[in-house]
Amino acid sequence: MPDRAPPHVVIVDDKLEMAEMLSDGLAEHGYSAFAVATGKQALARVESEPVDALVTDLRMPGMDGIELLTAARRAVPDLPVLVMTAYGGMDTAIESIRRGAYHYLTKPFKLDELVVYLGRALDESRVRREARTLRKSLRDGAAKAGIVARSSAMRAALDVIVRVASSDVPVLLTGPTGSGKGMFARYLHAESGRARGPFVTVNCAALPEPLLESELFGHAKGAFTGATTRRSGLFAEAEGGTMFLDEIGEMAPALQAKLLDVLERRVVRPVGSTKETPIDVRIVTATHRDLRRRVAEGLFREDLLYRLDVVPVNVPPLRDRRDDLPELAAELLAKARARHPTSRVERLSRECLLAMLEYPWPGNVRELAHAVERLVLLGRSSEAHFADAALPHVATRDLPSVHFSGPVLPMRELQQRYARWALAELGGNKTRAAERLGIDVKTLGKYLAEDGGD
Known part of the structure; x- marks a missing residue:
């Protein structure tokens, strides 16, 4: 067992010598085990002291195993409970599983069998506790960043952010205008190892191409009219921190090529200079555009998209x-x-x-x-x-208008194309896509797998 305090286990059997034998055996395997002879005694311990697991016989006078299971899990909802039963009590054992028991052991059983299942139950209980702690930490951290995340869609997005925060991989935030992509970018920075470094934001749609290039990469003295002094640029200012490129879908193709070079070689070259400077910057981007569609239209570089889209996060409307x-x-x-x-x-x-x-x-x-x-x-x-x-009048119950164009397609191909489009729109999240389409994940998988033929 690990060096931390041994798990505390209560064992109850109306044949006390049986409970004591199991208790002694578990003690040899590093457990702190206590034997009692009645359900009421076991419940009193569960309610009055920290108990990590309960092992109970099913058939006992007074409070039987099913009653004890119900009462113990009411007192401690996540308490792992293992039940012991004779061969003739299988129906009751199965009922105990329905009521939340982790596993049942048929007498006679070997001590090693109890040790294996008890260890598994405690491991799963620990994982659930850690997950709850992580979710609470996630909610608390998000709340400090001004992000409200009670909905499943927001929790899913934040979960991805937390899991990738410690790495330096590029993150692409997608979602409609006004959904909070900037707050997500700041939260990602705050949760990362770069939190003490600068967080630099650039709106790629707000500046014309020449000015944006100069702002991002800097410029040498005399590089253009008015460049009376050397400027290091925002990539240099973001050194050791995070660069957030908002509205990346609006960046001009020429600048896209230069950004791709920065991502691949981790260096910047100021406008009008021949000298390259190494940089240590994490790049986070955001867009309300469908970048794959813009790639198809020739407005966005496909190789740059692959570099930016390492971890996509969809911020829901x-x-x-x-x-x-x-x-x-x-x-x-x-x-x-x-x-x-x-x-x-x-x-x-x-x-x-x-x-x-x-x-x-x-x-x-x-x-x-x-x-x-x-x-x-x-x-x-x-x-x-x-x-x-004073909000504009919007028909809240009307279905959004849908426009069709192009050749008439077979229904199977239409289903497949629409399913793929929906999946892309929702950041590749199959569960959310299935929910929005009103189907289960298995059916969505069938749509995606079909070839569109008859």
């Missing part, structure tokens, strides 16, 4: 994370009230929150933030009403 909306709205309200302390608005009315849950939010979190700001500024009473948000 607000309409796909309704579970997050109440908490998100409450946080935005608190921030807006802090900016406008004279506002009469103190809270959102129930009508307002229900309307928010129904609204499609085409502008995503950014639109919600602006709507809450208007509520705080325009609200006439302590409770904000949705009408004060």
Whole structure:
């Protein structure tokens, strides 16, 4: 057993000598085991002291094994329970598995069999505890970064971020405008080993090509008109940290080639210079575009996409994370009230929150933030009403319009193409794609595997 405190196991059998024999045997294998003769005694120990596992006989006078199992797991929901039964009690043993027992042992059994299954049960219990701790840490860390993640879609995205944070691989954040890709990039940086280094953001759509090149790579003195001094560039400023290239899909092809060279050789060369400088920068990119479509249209380099798309993370639109909306709205309200302390608005009315849950939010979190700001500024009473948000009228129940063009395709090929498109749109997450398509993962796999022929 490891050097940490030995697992504490309670063993109960109405034949006390049997329980004591098992207890002594487990002690030889590094366990701290305690034998009792009744279900009530076992339950008292479970309720009063830390117990890592329970081993119980099924047929006992008074409180039997099934009753003890139910009561013990009510007191400690994740407690691993192993049951012992004679051959004639198989139906009861199977019932115990239905009620949450980890495994059953048919008497007579060897001590080694108990040791094996007890070890497995404790390992699985430890993994579940660690997973819960990780999820709590994930939620706490995300909350500190201003990210609300109660919905399964957001938790899935954050889980990927946490798993790749410690590495230096490029991460491509996809999702619609206003969904929070910038916050994800900052969270990734904060959780990484580069957290103490700089976090430099560049919006590739905000600057014309010549200026963006100079900003990113720097320039030598006299490289162009107005370049009166040497400039190191933002890649150099991001040394030891993270460079976040937002709206990477808008970058001009010539700059894409230069960025590809940076990714492959880890050096930058300022505009107008012949000298190359090594860099140590993690690159994170984001886009609301379908980059594969832009590759097909000749607007984005395929080799660069492969370099950037090492780990794709899809940031879901607000309409796909309704579970997050109440908490998100409450946080935005608190921030807006802090900016406008004279506002009469103190809270959102129930009508307002229900309307928010129904609204499609085409502008995503950014639109919600602006709507809450208007509520705080325009609200006439302590409770904000949705009408004060002055949002455009959007048909919340209508299906989005779909346009068809091109040749008529066989249904099988159409299913396959649409399934592949949906999978790409959702970042390759088959579970989410199946949910959105209204099918199970197995059926999605069949669609993807079909060749489109008859």
